[in-house]
Amino acid sequence: MFEPDEELIGRVVRQLRRPVAVDPGVDARVMAQIARFPARPGPGTARAGWRWLTRPRTVRLSPLGALAIAAACVAVVLARPDRDSHPAPGSAREFGFVIVAPRAATVSLVGDFNDWDAARTPMQRARKAGSVWTAVIPLSPGRYRYAFLVDGVSWLADPAAPAARDDEFGTASSVVTVGGS
Amino acid sequence: MGIESVGTSDAEVVRRVRAGDTGAYGALVARYRDRLARYAVHMLGNREDAEEALQDAFVRAYRSLERCDDAARFGAWLYGILVNRCRTTGARAAKRGRVFVRDEAALNGVAHPSAAEQTEGEDAVRWALARLTPEYREAFLLKHVEDLEYEEMARLTGAGVSALKMRVKRAREQLQTILREAERV
Numbered sequence: 001m002f003e004p005d006e007e008l009i010g011r012v013v014r015q016l017r018r019p020v021a022v023d024p025g026v027d028a029r030v031m032a033q034i035a036r037f038p039a040r041p042g043p044g045t046a047r048a049g050w051r052w053l054t055r056p057r058t059v060r061l062s063p064l065g066a067l068a069i070a071a072a073c074v075a076v077v078l079a080r081p082d083r084d085s086h087p088a089p090g091s092a093r094e095f096g097f098v099i100v101a102p103r104a105a106t107v108s109l110v111g112d113f114n115d116w117d118a119a120r121t122p123m124q125r126a127r128k129a130g131s132v133w134t135a136v137i138p139l140s141p142g143r144y145r146y147a148f149l150v151d152g153v154s155w156l157a158d159p160a161a162p163a164a165r166d167d168e169f170g171t172a173s174s175v176v177t178v179g180g181s
Numbered sequence: 182m183g184i185e186s187v188g189t190s191d192a193e194v195v196r197r198v199r200a201g202d203t204g205a206y207g208a209l210v211a212r213y214r215d216r217l218a219r220y221a222v223h224m225l226g227n228r229e230d231a232e233e234a235l236q237d238a239f240v241r242a243y244r245s246l247e248r249c250d251d252a253a254r255f256g257a258w259l260y261g262i263l264v265n266r267c268r269t270t271g272a273r274a275a276k277r278g279r280v281f282v283r284d285e286a287a288l289n290g291v292a293h294p295s296a297a298e299q300t301e302g303e304d305a306v307r308w309a310l311a312r313l314t315p316e317y318r319e320a321f322l323l324k325h326v327e328d329l330e331y332e333e334m335a336r337l338t339g340a341g342v343s344a345l346k347m348r349v350k351r352a353r354e355q356l357q358t359i360l361r362e363a364e365r366v
Binding site for chain 1: 198199200201203204206207210211214215218219222223228231232235236239240243244245247248250306309310322325326353356357360361
């Protein structure tokens, strides 16, 4: 086996490190696109406080603690046909997300469908002081990544769903695929 | 060298954006556009696809800014998103049957020697790069062009350090073989 030619590789690298021009309109297109999203709340608002409270954080747990959370949290996703009380666009179907989290004070459903905004889909206890949390949302056919945010600090993938292998944000998440009707 | 920010800290700009100053995000776009564009163009071999991946990465990063745990390392986090977008875009282009094409526009406006042999050399390098598998090309670009440490590359790609070292080694060997063969033709 020969050794790579350092001089040749050096020449390749020098060429590839030169600046590459792209359309300067990229900046404007990005800014125009994000301007269409709902504005982030300014500081001091209640929503900003909620966002801070529910911002995902990495939580380090002892093996025992992790085992306890794993045992305490069980989640399932249930689909049901459209209901008149929840009109959905196009061929959307209502999906129920359920997580069992007996010690949680708050649980939010976050995913591609709500821009990972913890304030938009708070989950509700199925019954008072119960351990089952639910959220029902309309989903059009497609593939969605999602996760649960427990007490604003614990970011949990759905143990009952496939993991999102292409998660690009550094935190675990799950995948639900909604088929066309 | 890693993926570090300069000037007004990324953390400060990210804080402003999170507080509702959408316009501040433009500073982050301007800061990282050129470097990310270079990676995307070389990775995808096509300016149109590269711009799509670049734009998508910036927009996704904005929408998910709350998921950036360490705002001071926004650049590294953004880079990871772009690496993923390039994988997705590249796979889609492969399904379309797109192969590497000479992309003169990608170098428009860039100052470099204009000698004919220089252009030929650049074409040869891009042609050789495009013949690598996406995994080898990705590893080679991140290591040698973007000058990242293997640990940083592992965080961005999800691959192990040993695997990345092997990919870089193979990429170097294949580039050498391809370019030497091209010189003999």
